[in-house]
Structures are given as structure tokens and as C-alpha cells.
Amino acid sequence: MSLKDTLRSAQPESSGPLVEVRNLEKHFYDNDNIIDRLLGNGPVSIRAVDGISFNIHRGETLGLVGESGCGKSTTGETVLRLQEATDGSVQFRGDRVFEMNGDDLSEFRRNAQVVFQDPYTSLDPRVPVGQTVREALDIHNIGTKTERNERVRDLLERVGLSEDQFDRYPSEFSGGQRQRIGIARALALNPDFLVLDEPTSALDVSVQAQILNLLADLQEEFELTYLLISHDLSVIRHICDRVAVMYLGEIAEIADVDTLFESPKHPYTKALLESVPRAETAERDRDIETLQGDVPSPRNPPSGCRFRTRCPEVISPNSMDIDQHVYRELMHFRELVENEEISVHKIAQDAGISESATELDSREQKAFVETVKDEVLDIELPSSHESTVNDAIAHLVDEEWERAATELRSEYESICETSNPQLTDDEQPVACHLYK
Numbered sequence: 101m102s103l104k105d106t107l108r109s110a111q112p113e114s115s116g117p118l119v120e121v122r123n124l125e126k127h128f129y130d131n132d133n134i135i136d137r138l139l140g141n142g143p144v145s146i147r148a149v150d151g152i153s154f155n156i157h158r159g160e161t162l163g164l165v166g167e168s169g170c171g172k173s174t175t176g177e178t179v180l181r182l183q184e185a186t187d188g189s190v191q192f193r194g195d196r197v198f199e200m201n202g203d204d205l206s207e208f209r210r211n212a213q214v215v216f217q218d219p220y221t222s223l224d225p226r227v228p229v230g231q232t233v234r235e236a237l238d239i240h241n242i243g244t245k246t247e248r249n250e251r252v253r254d255l256l257e258r259v260g261l262s263e264d265q266f267d268r269y270p271s272e273f274s275g276g277q278r279q280r281i282g283i284a285r286a287l288a289l290n291p292d293f294l295v296l297d298e299p300t301s302a303l304d305v306s307v308q309a310q311i312l313n314l315l316a317d318l319q320e321e322f323e324l325t326y327l328l329i330s331h332d333l334s335v336i337r338h339i340c341d342r343v344a345v346m347y348l349g350e351i352a353e354i355a356d357v358d359t360l361f362e363s364p365k366h367p368y369t370k371a372l373l374e375s376v377p378r379a380e381t382a383e384r385d386r387d388i389e390t391l392q393g394d395v396p397s398p399r400n401p402p403s404g405c406r407f408r409t410r411c412p413e414v415i416s417p418n419s420m421d422i423d424q425h426v427y428r429e430l431m432h433f434r435e436l437v438e439n440e441e442i443s444v445h446k447i448a449q450d451a452g453i454s455e456s457a458t459e460l461d462s463r464e465q466k467a468f469v470e471t472v473k474d475e476v477l478d479i480e481l482p483s484s485h486e487s488t489v490n491d492a493i494a495h496l497v498d499e500e501w502e503r504a505a506t507e508l509r510s511e512y513e514s515i516c517e518t519s520n521p522q523l524t525d526d527e528q529p530v531a532c533h534l535y536k
């Protein structure tokens with residue numbers, strides 16, 4: 101039996117998705133060392149991946165897209181069991197990956213490989229590239245050394261290098277060539293499944309398309325299944341069949357690639373698409389609603405829908421007649437009150453209230469309220485909302501934070517804050533209260 105046949109026979113066929121991810125969680129912990137414990141600091145969890153589910157079908161490319169820090173790489177590494185999951189399950193060809201050991205685990209490691217982002221750091225500068233590509237064959241003790249070297253030479257040619265580059269060192273290759281070596285290394289054991297973690301983002305734009313085309317050709321030739329992680333929507337569009345959009349450890353939307361680009365549902369997907377620069381002049385001048393601010397910290401994610409602090413379509417309470425911009429400002433204001441982040445003393449000074457005043461007369465009270473509105477609430481408040489907001493602000497004079505917050509909450513709380521939407525169970529699953 102040839103070495104290729106040996107590798108091929110290890111892969112029995114079965115029906116169903118190749119990879120099934122269910123409620124996957126990966127939390128990291130800060131303040132978890134002995135010094136922190138001695139100082140009495142409790143561990144703080146970082147919810148990098150917080151309960152995500154998706155399938156990857158045989159032969160397809162599923163894209164995982166989202167801003168930096170939303171948990172894409174942690175997802176890829178946890179699916180491959182390079183990181184230990186906190187909870188949830190991954191099935192590969194129907195077998196539970198987190199329960200594998202011995203031969204099962206070794207078989208899974210042969211079948212599920214990774215290509216990393218940075219071809220500069222992922223190759224050992226002291227090892228000739230042929231040896232690097234051969235390493236996995238050596239570890240799994242596959243074939244004779246001559247057969248292994250022959251396979252490596254084949255692979256180098258297949259990824260667009262030449263077999264006589266076997267004994268060269270990584271420093272002798274360009275970035276694109278090094279990524280080709282990384283791909284050859286990932287293919288050595290004839291895997292079924294590759295996680296491609298930002299495979300082109302460290303490369304020059306001119307080389308990116310060549311690597312993506314190579315990945316597409318290899319997928320067809322070797323019937324590969326890909327999970328492609330990228331923050332770059334043009335890369336996603338170029339190569340993916342379906343796309344899962346990730347935000348702060350959760351999945352916001354899953355759709356096939358054309359549907360996602362032509363009719364996105366989730367406000368986050370829409371904002372991501374809007375933030376891509378357009379080539380056409382007419383399009384360049386459009387009124388772009390880009391993403392405001394940064395992704396909140398996964399140490400303390402927002403309640404309810406995680407995107408609601410940046411969402412342009414937050415749902416206001418039933419039948420409230422209020423402009424979206426005003427509503428978001430009021431939500432932000434309430435958060436400042438809840439977190440006691442308004443400098444009451446400075447505002448009292450700015451309002452001309454004497455430090456020694458124990459009780460304010462109605463003129464001072466009014467001046468305080470107006471100064472808070474001027475300095476903190478950066479909007480023209482419609483008259484129908486004046487009295488609720490003024491009453492709440494008046495409580496801040498006596499630093500009655502909770503009372504002020506309760507009044508604002510009772511009037512302005514949104515379902516987007518109180519309930520975390522789950523992915524719908526339909527053709528284009530989306531996790532947003534607008535699509536119940």
C-alpha cells in the first residue's frame with residue numbers, strides 16, 4: 101500500500117455534518133494566581149467564547165467573521181482541542197472530540213489541522229522547511245523515511261514551491277512562500293478539516309489572492325472542509341460558502357455568503373458591511389452608519405444583547421414615541437447613573453451652588469438639573485420626556501443613585517437590555533429581538 105493510500109484509508113465515510121459545535125464555551129480567568137489569592141482578589145472570568153453552536157458540512161468553507169477580540173481564534177483552537185473547552189461539545193464525524201483519547205485522539209489530530217496567521221513565527225527558523233513539513237509524518241510514524249520525503253516533495257510542488265527547496269531555511273522564503281509551507285505542513289497527514297486562522301492577513305495584498313486561490317484549489321482536489329477565520333470581509337466573500345458572524349463571544353447571525361452580503365439581518369452584520377470602503381464614487385459619498393466605539397470587554401459583557409451598547413436599532417419600550425438617537429443617549433445616561441459615573445460635586449459647582457448649601461431652593465435645583473443635561477446628556481430632550489428625566493436627575497443632588505436609576509429604568513428599559521436573544525431556528529439564523 102502506498103503512503104497516500106495509508107493516509108486515505110484512515111478516513112471512513114459517514115453522513116451528517118463533518119463538525120458539529122454545540123453550546124461551546126471557553127472562559128479564561130484573570131487574577132487566578134497565588135498572589136491574587138493571597139491578596140483576596142477573586143478570579144475574573146473572560147468569556148472569550150460564550151455558548152456558540154454551528155455545523156460545518158463536508159466540503160464547505162464556513163467563515164467566522166467579526167472584529168478583533170470577539171473570540172474567533174479561541175473558537176478555532178477550542179474546536180481543534182488545542183485549548184480545553186469550559187463547556188459544550190464538538191463532534192467530528194459524529195464522535196465527541198472532548199471525550200477522545202488514545203488512538204481516537206491521534207486519529208482526530210491527523211484529520212483536523214490548522215494554518216496559522218503568521219507564517220513568520222509559525223516556522224522554526226533553524227529547521228529546513230522540508231523537515232518542518234515532514235514532522236507530522238515522523239511523529240505519526242507513517243511510511244518509511246524515503247516515502248515521507250517523497251510525500252513532502254510532492255506537497256511542496258502542490259502548493260506552488262519546488263521540491264529542490266526541501267533543504268532551504270524559512271529565512272530564504274518570502275511571506276507568501278512561507279504561508280505555502282504552512283499549508284503544505286497542514287496537509288501532510290491528508291486531513292479532512294482545516295482551521296485557517298487569518299491565513300492571509302499578514303501578507304501583502306498582492307499575495308493574498310494567490311494564497312486564497314491556492315486554498316480553493318486544494319479544497320477541491322483533496323475534498324477539504326474549512327473553517328476560515330477572518331476579520332476581512334473581502335476574504336470571506338472570496339472563499340466562503342456560509343458565514344457565521346461573531347460578536348463578543350456569541351454568534352449574531354449565520355447565512356450563506358450571498359445572502360449575508362445582499363440581505364444581512366443583524367444590525368451588527370449590517371454595520372460590519374457598511375464599514376467596508378467602497379470603490380464606486382457614488383457609494384463612497386453615501387451616509388455611512390459605521391460602527392461606533394470599541395467592542396466591550398468580555399470580562400464584563402453588557403446585559404441582554406451584547407451588541408446593544410453600539411446598536412443603531414435598539415428597540416425602545418412598547419409604543420414609546422422616541423427618536424433612536426435620543427433613546428440611545430438616554431440609555432447611556434442611565435448607565436452612567438447606574439455606575440455612579442457622573443461627577444455630582446463638579447456639576448453643582450458649575451451650576452453655581454455653594455459647597456455649604458444643605459438644601460437647594462427651587463432655582464438651584466433647576467440650575468443643577470439643567471447643568472447635568474448640558475454637560476452629560478448631549479441631546480435636545482423632547483418635551484414629552486422632560487419631566488421623567490428631570491425628576492430622575494433631581495435625585496442626584498442627594499446622590500440617590502439607585503432611586504434615579506430605578507426611575508429611568510422603569511420608563512426606558514429595553515428588551516435588548518433585559519433579555520439575550522437566541523439564534524432563530526430558520527434558514528438565516530439571527531440572534532436579535534427584531535426577528536422574533
Ligand SMILES: Nc1ncnc2c1ncn2[C@@H]1O[C@H](COP(=O)(O)OP(=O)(O)OP(=O)(O)O)[C@@H](O)[C@H]1O
Binds near residue numbers: 146168171172175
Ligand atoms: N490566553 C488567554 N488569556 C486570557 N484572555 C485571553 C486569552 N486568549 C484570548 N483571550 C481574550 O479572549 C478574547 C477573544 O480573543 P480571540 O483571540 O479569540 O479573539 P479574535 O476574534 O480571534 O481576535 P483577533 O483577531 O484579535 O485575534 C479577547 O478578549 C482576548 O483578549
